[in-house]
Amino acid sequence: MAIRRHPRSFLPKAFAEVDLQRRHRLGAPEIIFGAGKTVPQIMAIARKLWSAKQPVLVTRVDANKGQLLTRAFPRGSYHSRARIFTLGKFRAKDSRQMLVAVCAAGTSDYPVAEEALVTLEFLGHRPTRFYDIGVAGLHRTFRRLPEISNHQALIVVAGMEAALPSVLGGLVPHPLVAVPTSVGYGAHLQGLTAFLGMLNSCAPGITVVNIDNGFGAAYAIHRLSLGLPS
Amino acid sequence: MAIRRHPRSFLPKAFAEVDLQRRHRLGAPEIIFGAGKTVPQIMAIARKLWSAKQPVLVTRVDANKGQLLTRAFPRGSYHSRARIFTLGKFRAKDSRQMLVAVCAAGTSDYPVAEEALVTLEFLGHRPTRFYDIGVAGLHRTFRRLPEISNHQALIVVAGMEAALPSVLGGLVPHPLVAVPTSVGYGAHLQGLTAFLGMLNSCAPGITVVNIDNGFGAAYAIHRLSLGLPS
Amino acid sequence: MAIRRHPRSFLPKAFAEVDLQRRHRLGAPEIIFGAGKTVPQIMAIARKLWSAKQPVLVTRVDANKGQLLTRAFPRGSYHSRARIFTLGKFRAKDSRQMLVAVCAAGTSDYPVAEEALVTLEFLGHRPTRFYDIGVAGLHRTFRRLPEISNHQALIVVAGMEAALPSVLGGLVPHPLVAVPTSVGYGAHLQGLTAFLGMLNSCAPGITVVNIDNGFGAAYAIHRLSLGLPS
């Protein structure tokens, strides 16, 4: 009888391809997408980065994995709501630090908003939370508007019909990255409805990232600080 | 050689099935859906209704058909923008006349809004136009709000991401029928995007009719006046 | 080792945005959508509303959450079939109380129908059940027709091909809100089939709410009683 597992020697090679130059090429270290990976896989990549003196951010880390990672890296932090594990922090130049308003329409959009927020902090920016300001109660949206305008960019997280980015995008001139969430019931189609709504927004110049992709929105903001002249 | 067309005697029988009792059963005469029908077909049905002393409304009548119908029925009217032909008018009791705010988000939503408006007038109600009040310029929406609130029901026509029904539905307590339109470009999917957005509206109690179905929205309002005690 | 959970001080702020003015603006208190929320979150919002002397209705509450909520609010009631938790009751003026026929095509449509029914009662209306009257046995439908007609509005819940709203909508002139359900097997597409069928109904003036959205249908009826002059 022979359950032939993949020999140990195979794993390291296949896993060696950590992109250590990304920091210089793209202005940030390689980020680990935690969803499809086992804890040992994540740990191997994290160690590579860390020993190359690069900070580590792992997305889509569930509570269980989070506990194992914090045990393995006592200096790291697990952000339960954002489902992110971090070890160290990226040091951007101060002149490039972005003030970002992270807006969320409803309670169920929080985890995605938090993913954006923790990523922004990791990349050296300064995000502020504006949660529960969906258009079903526009007065709440308006009450926060002056404060929101005081930032340099907006991330707007919304599910259901995703009207919030259109409303905000029609009121402020800032860069606005919209994140559709897979929240709702009935014909929300796992976020496709919110997503299509954002793409068809009547407010000009809104851009969209993938469903539930708070990390992507944060990174898009990070690019803003890199492409522009310091 | 024999091009055997369907004999004349066949047509009348098949076409005899005009629902003359609908007026009594549903509180309005049978409406003719003009899109799939030839002008002779429409004329045959219209004559049946008219000779039974029932007013006639034909939807989806293009300019060409409209001209032919007005020639055939000199007392009728062709509403070019709404693509509707009417002959006579339904007389509802005054106590049941509804005051309806017909709201349209953008220029391209007008034809659908007009279809709703002309149908409402035909059925004896009193609609008012509130056009070009989409959320890309919320100040325009708010300026009209007091006047809109002064009606008994709202029809809200919108394409693209269709945020207008959510915004209005969160501000006024009236019955609100949303009509998605097939307006936009890119991933608007012939109105499906607007339509899904309306269904997933965060404002409670909004109902939706089919894409571009201005007539259906008007008739839904007509039902309001019938079901309730006079 | 540091599992950094979101500090307590963060939660209250984000959760403070209960829309207490909605009662005056929309004629009903804010409703809590229970699906995406934890029991502590629901309890926090419920307390806010209750201490502001507003009744509480929570939708999509599973049996487990229901038990915890009834333990926390001994004066509340858990409606297991409708998956709704209520605390107190909204007092509408008598003149505005709607008589509503809640119709369901088949056994599997009951939970959605019950969600509509309990919501209607909470909002002060008087619903009656007409269940298991699907078109596969039209004699059952017809037997109940006179009684159904005796109401002011209809909510029609149906899955599969959703023919019931078309049949009823062609027989009675009342306002009719159709609710598609995600019931069936094979190509029912989680309710999209029923939903598309209702939208394309040949009966004029039928409106539709989202899949399985019994609450939305009830609230649409509630709007009827608000928009009209008392």
Add this chain to the structure above:
Amino acid sequence: MAIRRHPRSFLPKAFAEVDLQRRHRLGAPEIIFGAGKTVPQIMAIARKLWSAKQPVLVTRVDANKGQLLTRAFPRGSYHSRARIFTLGKFRAKDSRQMLVAVCAAGTSDYPVAEEALVTLEFLGHRPTRFYDIGVAGLHRTFRRLPEISNHQALIVVAGMEAALPSVLGGLVPHPLVAVPTSVGYGAHLQGLTAFLGMLNSCAPGITVVNIDNGFGAAYAIHRLSLGLPS
């Protein structure tokens, strides 16, 4: 300069593959699907069949092609409404002649119903028309029911939400083949809505053919007469 068209010698070979044995194998001659073919192509195949003493039926023949074919085959007939061209007729044994009720919900379903009807006649059966009996006016449906029941099988053609097959299938025990049509507007999705509705019918034992496929429904009935013992 050399516009190299495909040499004549290529065409005959490729076109020689007329299935002359189909008559014996499947109990009917090969039918020509006219939509994707040029008139010369159709004529070539028709001549093959005709010279093999087999009758010819061509579906999806538009008016223009129809005229050219009747000119080429003076003994043939063009059925303009059904968009079918026939030359001769299949002679089934009398004992196998089926009495078929061809039902159509609305005016726009006629062309598809006629395609079924003309095909049935060509194959030696006896169809009867029951048109304009859609469920929006159920009294019309019921008035024809006794007569419909007097047949051996039903073909039910319907677009929009396609409730008619469910209603009829719940009232009569006959074999029932439903044909969805691409009629409607808004979210009818070129007939997919009708089609999905029929598949999810609550009436047991209904079968479905492709959208607008009147020919297929007729042929399915033809199979009934063949498979059974004579």
Add this chain to the structure above:
Amino acid sequence: MAIRRHPRSFLPKAFAEVDLQRRHRLGAPEIIFGAGKTVPQIMAIARKLWSAKQPVLVTRVDANKGQLLTRAFPRGSYHSRARIFTLGKFRAKDSRQMLVAVCAAGTSDYPVAEEALVTLEFLGHRPTRFYDIGVAGLHRTFRRLPEISNHQALIVVAGMEAALPSVLGGLVPHPLVAVPTSVGYGAHLQGLTAFLGMLNSCAPGITVVNIDNGFGAAYAIHRLSLGLPS
């Protein structure tokens, strides 16, 4: 504390609507769709039918429900593979008994094929199994062809690309009901691929029922025996 369950008195009424006349109207007793129902619900309906001297067939009964039902009705039988529970048997007249070839392409199509087979037996017909004859090994298909042709009708169950109905439908003239199954992986889309393939079959006169709907196919065959003159 008050968990208000629906009072007992509510259930019986709602559940009383068993369609006892269906036997006379449609030539078979009401069939119970077991998927969305609890065991007590199924038992209540089954008792109604049984006490009215009608046989009982319940579809989509999982192993657990099956055990509970056989305990409750010791004279009943649970067909584990077909996921069907039966109690008694429908007695069709001998002259109407259909000989049916139930064909299945691959191993994973068996449960659906068995659902058809057990339903056919319950309704008084005589089905034969022809399993594992998919087109990947056409010699297997051909070996069974003579025997298959010896029946009066075919039910063909297939998943994946569903080529089997096209192949059989091009070789035999019998009535052929195709049942797509949700078998496969990758882009099989829960059976939609098989289903669309069957609808677009190049073999004429094939009809289709819903995905995995073995019961529906069997009932369609049952209709054949009823509509035709005895």
Add this chain to the structure above:
Amino acid sequence: MAIRRHPRSFLPKAFAEVDLQRRHRLGAPEIIFGAGKTVPQIMAIARKLWSAKQPVLVTRVDANKGQLLTRAFPRGSYHSRARIFTLGKFRAKDSRQMLVAVCAAGTSDYPVAEEALVTLEFLGHRPTRFYDIGVAGLHRTFRRLPEISNHQALIVVAGMEAALPSVLGGLVPHPLVAVPTSVGYGAHLQGLTAFLGMLNSCAPGITVVNIDNGFGAAYAIHRLSLGLPS
């Protein structure tokens, strides 16, 4: 006979809602979406803006409309390839002028890229063309890379599988807005394939606008220059 067209007096009112304050609110004048509008409609809005001393940009203007508009506004320009009509130009502060690399994968992506480019110039920015650099010939992509990197932001237009944004986004750290185009054949689904590919890009922080929406991408870049501190 009475073809009742909408009276002239109706049009101006409905058309008066030009958003003249948008310039101050959003940092750019209202843009006219030309696709759904007639030339007189466009002219009316353009005159409003122009007389309020605001420059005019009309998108989706076909050749015919373009000719009529240039005749009406002799000082305007029609950009045939970009399908844009402009009258005057927006004057951004120099410090905010963005250097933008407009990249297009293949020949068929040019019109969309040109729409972005002309919009950028109208809004006061400095775009450069990098066309025909799709990944089928990566050497072409690489040859232009140093020059591309020398800009502040990238707009990447691509159809088919849309690999170009992923490749560029993995090589440069700049803000990158991807525009899917409806180019290709077969299963490109009117641009949905390109669009989904961009959303799922493995390069971090890429954002997407609607299919063929060159204008939207340009405006998103414009927002970059506004939100940031001057």
Add this chain to the structure above:
Amino acid sequence: MAIRRHPRSFLPKAFAEVDLQRRHRLGAPEIIFGAGKTVPQIMAIARKLWSAKQPVLVTRVDANKGQLLTRAFPRGSYHSRARIFTLGKFRAKDSRQMLVAVCAAGTSDYPVAEEALVTLEFLGHRPTRFYDIGVAGLHRTFRRLPEISNHQALIVVAGMEAALPSVLGGLVPHPLVAVPTSVGYGAHLQGLTAFLGMLNSCAPGITVVNIDNGFGAAYAIHRLSLGLPS
């Protein structure tokens, strides 16, 4: 008045990016996809290739463009059925010449099959036509089988349910590239049905190219001759 067309100087630069090295890199010259390009654009690219002593193949050339191209390049040939224009021919080494059986299920699949065939000839291979061998008449398929097996690879073009590749792929061991076509009516979904069917084929090791992509299938075969050792 100023209709500013794109200055001539812009076009050449943008169009200069013909990939002349592709011949050496990929073993074949760059192919021109003619669908989205104007005749002058095609001519410019063709001249570049031709003057670099590379043969030219343009796909998706309609009759009108074909005439203009043959006028411009008198030594070229327009293949009307395949909608291809060629100028010269690629000379592969004899040892690499592939014998390819190009199979087509039905008449409407010919244009796509011809696109594959003409491309194969242009690339130096030897294709043979096997047309009209669809599974609706399996005897025709079998009659040609020995001859088909005598080739080195198969291209199988089919629309509708696309059963032909499964049948052939289960009978012969050769490399088989399947091409779905957008032929059929009803729910064929512009070829998606055929395409999904091919992907889910029960015959092992079949590969698929895009809908109607005869060129792609031919090129895939060309790759076979290149990758293997000569």
Add this chain to the structure above:
Amino acid sequence: MAIRRHPRSFLPKAFAEVDLQRRHRLGAPEIIFGAGKTVPQIMAIARKLWSAKQPVLVTRVDANKGQLLTRAFPRGSYHSRARIFTLGKFRAKDSRQMLVAVCAAGTSDYPVAEEALVTLEFLGHRPTRFYDIGVAGLHRTFRRLPEISNHQALIVVAGMEAALPSVLGGLVPHPLVAVPTSVGYGAHLQGLTAFLGMLNSCAPGITVVNIDNGFGAAYAIHRLSLGLPS
């Protein structure tokens, strides 16, 4: 009480249809698709093959089934990562042994790549792993390119936007079979996005197999070695 399971005598017959001649017809033994089958079913088929002196390969075998199979067939091997169980090995002639580069874009694509790899080894070929070479870090792709080119054919496994096959297909002339994987989040649609991207690849002559179908890709390569002259 009678739980009537399918009698033993039924199973063997239905299971007897193992295709033992496939080896001679298709150049490889029948492969067992393990997903829909129970362990006893798999064992029965495996024994048939093994006793006919044919090697056995079972795909989609989860860890649990794998353990049971290795216990039953001590000479077999379970490849946990590829989810494959093998017993013996197919012996291809040496002249036909293919050198295959199995490329995978990211970590999550490994299981599918391993399925291809183990299948290739079983069929007698020589695959090499090139993992983690996705386009987000093109330098990694390029570093491996010379080595990749040294093979006879490529299998390219990728999820997300699936740009890797386009990049590789534009750089090397080899036969390239692309395998989309169901990896990613948000709008990756269970692999459909990757899959559509591959089909629309701008690199010519790439072919695609079903989502996650590593086995199919390997078998397609096997066909290459069979169809060509030895």
